[in-house]
Amino acid sequence: MNILIFEYITGGGLVGEALPATLVNEGKLMLNAVVEDFSELADVQVSIMRDYRLQRNPCVNDEHVVSAEHDYVEVIDTLSSHVDALLIIAPESGNILSSLCEKYSNRGFMLLNSTAESIALVGNKLDTFEYLQGYGVSQIPTYGIENIESVEADRIIIKPKDGVGCENIHLLTTTQHLSDAINLGEMKNYIIQPYIQAQSASLSLLCWQGKCRVLSANIQKLIETDDSLKLKECVVNALERNDFIEFSKKLIKSLPGLKGYIGVDILITNNEVLLVEINPRLTTSYVGLKSALGTNPAEWLLQTFAKQELPEIIATINASVTVEVGAERAA
Numbered sequence: 145m146n147i148l149i150f151e152y153i154t155g156g157g158l159v160g161e162a163l164p165a166t167l168v169n170e171g172k173l174m175l176n177a178v179v180e181d182f183s184e185l186a187d188v189q190v191s192i193m194r195d196y197r198l199q200r201n202p203c204v205n206d207e208h209v210v211s212a213e214h215d216y217v218e219v220i221d222t223l224s225s226h227v228d229a230l231l232i233i234a235p236e237s238g239n240i241l242s243s244l245c246e247k248y249s250n251r252g253f254m255l256l257n258s259t260a261e262s263i264a265l266v267g268n269k270l271d272t273f274e275y276l277q278g279y280g281v282s283q284i285p286t287y288g289i290e291n292i293e294s295v296e297a298d299r300i301i302i303k304p305k306d307g308v309g310c311e312n313i314h315l316l317t318t319t320q321h322l323s324d325a326i327n328l329g330e331m332k333n334y335i336i337q338p339y340i341q342a343q344s345a346s347l348s349l350l351c352w353q354g355k356c357r358v359l360s361a362n363i364q365k366l367i368e369t370d371d372s373l374k375l376k377e378c379v380v381n382a383l384e385r386n387d388f389i390e391f392s393k394k395l396i397k398s399l400p401g402l403k404g405y406i407g408v409d410i411l412i413t414n415n416e417v418l419l420v421e422i423n424p425r426l427t428t429s430y431v432g433l434k435s436a437l438g439t440n441p442a443e444w445l446l447q448t449f450a451k452q453e454l455p456e457i458i459a460t461i462n463a464s465v466t467v468e469v470g471a472e473r474a475a
Contacts, residue, residue, distance in 0.1 A: 145188050146227045150220055150244075151175040152234035154201075155193035156210025163197060170428060170469060172201075174233055177431040179203045181442035188446075191227070193219055220248070229254040229446070233426045236267030237306045241425060254449045258351075258424045262401025266422040268305050270335050276419070279398035282391075283419040284411065287336045297338030301373075305335050313372050315339060343412040344420075346378065347388055348429045350444055352454050354400035358385040358392050359444075359457070360436055362429045364409070380432030380465045391417045404445055405430060432465035 153163070153171035175192065180203055182190045191206040193216065201207055208223060210216050224230055230248055232255075234241040246260035257263075266272050273286035287294050289302070302314040344364040350357045361383035365376045391410075396402060399422075407427030409420035433441045438460030447455045 145229065146191065147182055147188060147229045147231065148191050148193075148220070148223050148227045149175065149179060149182070149231045150193055150216075150233065152232075152240065154195055154198055156195050156214065156216035156219065157234065157240070159195060159210055159212060159214060159216060163195065168198070171233075173428060173431050173467070173469075174426050176201070176203045177434075178231070178233075178426060178442060181434060181440050182446075184440060185443055185446065191223065193223070217244075217247075220244075224248060224251065224253065227253055229256055229449070231256040231426075231445075236263060236424065237304065239264065239267070239306075242267060256404050256445060256449055258403045258406070259401035262399055263424045266399065266402070266424050269303075269421055270305050272422065276395075276398060279394065281395050281398065281419055282416050284337050284340060289331045289334045289336060292336060295336050295338060299339035301337045301339050302331070302334050303337075305333050315368060315371050315373055340411055340413070340418070342418070345383060345410050345412055346427065346429055347385075347392060347408040347410060348380070348427070348433060349392055349396065349406045349408060350441075350448060350454060350457070351396050351402045351404065351406050352448050352452070353403070354397045355454055356392050356396040356406075357444075357454055357457055358388055359433060359441065360429065361385045361388050362432075375428075375469045377469055378429050378432070378467045380429050380467060381436035381462070382464045388417065395419065395422075404448060405441070428467055428469055432467045436463050436465045437461065438463075 151171050153167045154175055179190050182188055190204055192201060192204050194201060194207045194209050196209050196211045208219060210219055230253055232244050234244055242260045242263040245257045245263055249255050265275060270286055270288055273283055276283060299317050304312050344366050346362045346364055348359040350359055360381040363379040363382040366373050367376050402424055405426050407423035407429060411418040411420055444455050444457055
């Protein structure tokens with residue numbers, strides 16, 4: 145089986161633009177982990193794409209350089225005509241991930257991603273909040289920037305509707321600061337949430353048609369800096385995953401188009417779990433899964449799409465693994 149893995153940041157998605165070092169590092173972490181996992185599977189050959197400005201990836205033999213003259217989509221078009229499966233790792237912002245999944249669905253190979261429609265929905269935090277209100281999923285209250293008067297909190301968070309993790313987050317404390325932030329421009333595409341002091345965490349899920357397996361429950365260590373939040377590290381499998389099964393089942397049942405690996409950011413308060421956002425793709429937490437559970441998550445992912453059902457997953461160990469991030473995106 146030939147599998148093409150396209151990671152947007154390192155794979156040519158930013159050709160013609162600057163390459164942010166923090167995002168490159170995170171992209172490499174995820175790409176190297178999933179390439180290594182797929183390469184361990186019998187009869188699986190992995191190929192990737194590489195931005196010409198980056199050094200050769202030592203984790204794979206078959207890589208295709210995307211030069212300054214190339215359009216990365218055209219490169220995917222060419223390579224995907226010779227593969228059995230395609231895995232896309234790309235941001236939801238700007239509809240990048242949903243557009244790619246729409247383009248490469250029903251192409252005669254397995255697309256190891258969620259449906260474009262579900263990605264577009266969960267990629268918009270306000271639409272997701274309003275949609276899930278009808279399904280009884282506990283969430284952080286979320287408002288459009290025009291409803292600023294509705295937010296009752298000492299501290300608030302402003303972030304893009306389609307932002308990824310901690311990207312472009314403003315953590316504010318006063319009405320004056322809030323007024324200043326709104327005048328920054330393009331705030332019509334931002335949302336407001338109350339800042340809640342709680343344990344920041346994430347869930348790594350394997351999903352198929354409204355059902356899911358909780359692979360791990362992870363602690364996120366965030367730091368405040370320059371009126372913003374940044375993820376310092378993620379401790380994979382630090383929490384008891386069985387404690388989050390019912391929450392995960394309710395959430396994924398309401399979103400049957402989510403398939404394969406899904407990351408879910410949550411807050412854990414004294415008496416409930418609150419949804420922060422859904423990441424319909426590989427996340428940084430994936431990097432520590434194999435070491436934490438002792439089994440290969442790429443095998444589970446491939447089995448899910450090949451057999452169109454969730455596999456029974458048996459962990460051979462139960463360890464916590466710390467993934468150093470040092471980037472601006474949550475896991």
